Amino acid sequence: MTGTESPDSAVPDTAVPDRKKVRAFARQLFGMYTQGALTYMVDLGHRLGLFTAAAQGPATSPELAARVGLDERYVREWLGAMVTAEIMTYDGSAYTLPPEHAAALTGGGSKNMGPMAAMVTLLGRNLDGVEEAFRSGGGVPYEKFAPHFTGVMDELNRRPLDELLIDAWLPLVPDLTERLTAGVRVADVGCGTGHALALLGAAFPASTFVGYDLSSDAVERARAESDALENVTFEVADASSLKPERPFDVVFAIDAVHDQADPAAVLRGVHDALAPGGSFIMIDMAASSDLAENVGNPFAPWIYSISTLHCMTVSLASGGAGLGAAWGESLARQMLGEAGFGDVVAHPAPGQGLNLIYVTRRP
Structure with missing residues (x-):
């Protein structure tokens, strides 16, 4: 000194x-x-x-x-x-x-965690591409994960949907089961292989259901599963440019918003596609928008990791926002408000600790 x-x-x-x-x-x-x-x-x-x-x-x-x-x-x-x-x-x-x-x-129930291992195996295949994105920007496009990603996500989601969608999740939304029983127009944006709509279409024959997804192979599988259901249809379409001929009464987005190229446009599109008073049910990751609040959350390392290896990089690959799976409740509420939605209620998803269920309406 x-x-x-x-x-x-x-x-x-x-x-x-x-x-x-x-x-x-x-x-x-x-x-x-x-x-x-x-x-x-x-x-x-x-x-x-x-x-x-x-x-x-x-x-x-x-x-x-x-x-x-x-x-x-x-x-x-x-x-x-x-x-x-x-x-x-x-x-x-x-x-x-x-x-x-x-x-x-x-077993065939949601407690079987065996299928979850396939996500790690799949995401590792594109590690070189993610490494290059770290160095040069951009990302790894969804096509690099297809068609395997479609099958992995289908197997991961199918069991929880079978057990929880109708009996545990729908009752969280006031009057939703009654409205579906009476007959309403329903959409699912980012529907993947469409299993949620297959379940809803069979359970509520008086309602009509339309699923939208960018992945043609996912939509092909969705159509095959729901082929016998006359009230369920699917379209290959970008959720950010949703313009239905008639407004919907209910729209679902199940683990789909955070990896969109333009999630703000998706939320605005959903808002505009709903009839006044229509319900939006968004199921997404249970995380805080503040990293400090995620410390100690046992799911947080998984959420940040899969976001880096898939959700965020897929969005950035197309010049998107790169919102990421850990966008969190605070930002989700902010973006829903900016899209024009009214009050938002966030429920912990029964049986799925990884998720929150956001419920809101178009005023």
């Missing part, structure tokens, strides 16, 4: 880190990498039916391989990962999937 410097102005010495903290963080990092690798193992187990086969009861490696018609050597190595990760148990001869673990990895 020179004679002109004071002790208060000296830069603190941060060159020597705390060794215990370094070791602890290194273990944390290795744990993250291990869990990442195990996610691929879970995805394989789900794809190949190994969890479903294991849930039938204890089995040796050859027995489990025979149940699903797979190569025993691969099954044995996969079982090694499952046992050491404490997903399955091994008594020296037979492998067992505990019933509590089977409940979270098998």
